[in-house]
Amino acid sequence: MPPATSMEVEPKEFGDDIDLRLVTICLSNPGDAQGAKGFDIRRESLPRYVAEIGKMACARFEPTRQMLYFWKADETGDLRLTLSSRLDLNDSDGTLVTLDWMRDH
Known part of the structure; x- marks a missing residue:
């Protein structure tokens, strides 16, 4: 079963200092992608954050070192783990990081 799509994820309300x-x-x-793309800091299950073709998905994380996992839809539309990347968010409090999936090849 595919995960729920998160076109734009509204952040949960946190205390002002955490938020x-x-x-x-x-x-x-x-918009010219071959299917949905997803990401998460968890690897064990399908991603919680999924961007359909031509869309964006967002999530909020602690400003620490994170391992990001990325999924892309295969020919049947199922999301498959594709790659991972370390991202050091130390000293990045309150910032926005935008990742653009460039192509599917």
Whole structure:
């Protein structure tokens, strides 16, 4: 079963001090993509944050070192883990990081 689509994820309400220091990460999926793209800091299950073709999905994380995992839809539309990347968010309190999925090849 595919995960729920998160076109734009509204951040949960946190206390002012926590809310101001979280880092927002957004994944942009181009309009000419071959399917949905997803990301998460968890690897064990399907991603919680999924961007359909031409959309963006966003999430908020602690400003620490994170391992991001990325999924893309295969030919049947199922999301498959594709790659991972370390992202050091230390000293990035309150910032926005936008990741653009460039192509599917």
